[in-house]
Amino acid sequence: MLVGVPKEIKNHEYRVGLTPSAVREFIEHGHQVLVETNAGAAIGFSDEQYVAAGADIADSASKVFADAEMIVKVKEPQPNECKMLREGQTLYTYLHLAPDPTQTELLVESGATCIAYETVTDNKGTLPLLAPMSEVAGRMSVQAGAHFLEKAHGGSGTLLGGVPGVAPGKVLIIGGGVVGLNAAKMAIGMGADVTILDRSLPRLQFLDDIFAGRVKTVYSTVDAIDYYASKADLVVGAVLIPGAAAPKLLTADHIANMKEGSVVVDVAIDQGGCFETSKATTHQDPVYIVDGVVHYCVANMPGGVARTSTMALNNATLPFGLALANKGPVQAMRDDPHLLNGLNVHKGKVTYKAVVDALGKQLNLDYVAPLDALSL
Template identity: 55%
Template sequence: MIIGVPKEIKNNENRVALTPAGVAEFKKNGHTVYIQTLAGVGSGFTDEAYEKAGATILPTIEAVYEIAEMIVKVKEPIASEYKLIKENQLLFTYFHFASSEELTHAMIERKAICLAYETVEKADRSLPLLVPMSEVAGRMAIQEGAKYLEKPMGGRGILLGGVAGVKPANVLVLGGGIVGTQAAKMAAGLGANVTIMDISLPRLRYLEDVMPANVDTVMSNEYNVREAIKLADLIIGAVLIPGAKAPHLITRDMLKEMKPGTVLVDVAVDQGGCIETCTPTTHENPTFVIDEIVHYCVANMPGAVPYTSTLALTNATLPYAIQLANKGWEKACKENEELKKGLNVVNGKIVYKGVSEAWKLPYCHISEVLA
């Protein structure tokens, strides 16, 4: 199969979908790999390193899309890429369709095969291609939150861990999944008082066992959320429903119950966000203020640490990408239930229920396209 890796063009997205080691694996399996020039430079990988591994460097993004049977990316295509996508071309990347109606309609129109990292799902319901970036984003959420709590950045002027004789900050984490767990661990490690909320009692029991003493677990419901936000200095939104929009746990009216200078970090913003007032921002302009509350809503947080993120992501995606290349997407998805669940849009049809429900569009059962 012919594999194409374009340079990411989303604002300040420095990750790349394939490392030179990944190129070598594709070559070992008999595939051809084309890399757009400078695609890996933001992550520390030169064109020469890719060529040495066996890739061919192409000068433009247009050339990569034109020649490739499978496009491997990190982030969803943006508007300028839509016209480059060909019918029956396989795109393997993060899509987050439930947060963009425009992207959904564009991929339906292009009749591409859209296999989304974020909905590839194991039998135990874990999301293997979301986990590495969730780990990075959860840890980064605390780094960024701590920074924006500083007074010059618009925050309350609070040090997360406090000092002798001065209480530490209160951190509220909404969601006890991968993102929330990593965020709570980081905040606790810095000495903050942490409260983590979830709707699953078994998950809360697990977190109670593994978290340090400065982390409290609380059942998530509207009453408890409203009470907790009054005390919080930093609030992390870490709620995910695979392939669907995140629910709004914090609504606009709740902002008035928070202390001025409180910082909100919505890690779920690329799935619509779990904080009603959050809209996607970029690393260039990461924050905005509503009702004296600082909102940090960067949709590609791991893009700020591309070396770590690229290696973590490609470690997870490469085995699946090799299967797709070796067998073709149809056979690979028939034989691998995990990959089958990654299919979101196929030849103009939505085959993932969460996407069809998000935009009230017709749903086609996956069995109809994998006959």
């Protein structure tokens, strides 16, 4: 199979779909790899390294899209990229379709087979291709929050760790999954006063055990969000419904009742955001203020540490990518129900129910089960 790796074009997105090491794995399995020139240059992966790994270099994205049978990316394709996709071609990347009607419509029109990293599952019931970026985003959320709490950046001037004689800042983490766990690690490391809200008692028990009492674990209710958000210096939104639009758990009223100069970081912004006042921002212009509260809602947060993120992502995506190339996408998905769960669009049909639930009426979409779509 000819595998194509275009350069990412989203604002301040420096990650790349395949590292030179991953390219070599595809070459060793008998495949060809075509990489757009300078696709990984910004994070230290030169064209020469890709050539040494066995790849060919293309002078443009249009060449990659025209020639490749499978496109491997990081972020969702932008509209001009969607228009270069075609029937019979496979797209393997993050998609986050539920809050994105434009992308969904364009991918349906393309006829391509579109596999979303964020909905591939494993036998533990987790999302293995989302997990590494959730780990990065969770850790970055507190790092970013601490930065924007500084007075010069619009915050209240609160140091999360405090100092002897001065109480530490209060961090509220809504959601105790992978993002929440990693956010808590960073916040505890900074010396903050940390509270985690979640609706799973087993998860709260797990978090209580591993943090050995260093965090407060609270069952998530409307009252709990009301109370803890009003006292927080930093709120991290870390909730996820796989493939679906995120629920709005922090309302505009909550924001209005928060302390002046507090910071909210919405890690769920790729899925539409879990704060009512959230709107996607970029690394170039990452924050805005509503009712005195600083909002950090960067949609590709792990792109800020692009080299670390790329290597972590490739470690997770490579085995599934090789299966798609080795067997062909249809057979690979028939053989692996977890990879099949990653199928979101195939030959003009939407195959992920949460996307149809979110956009079906707006775009006149009907849900088609993945195996039924593969039989078309």
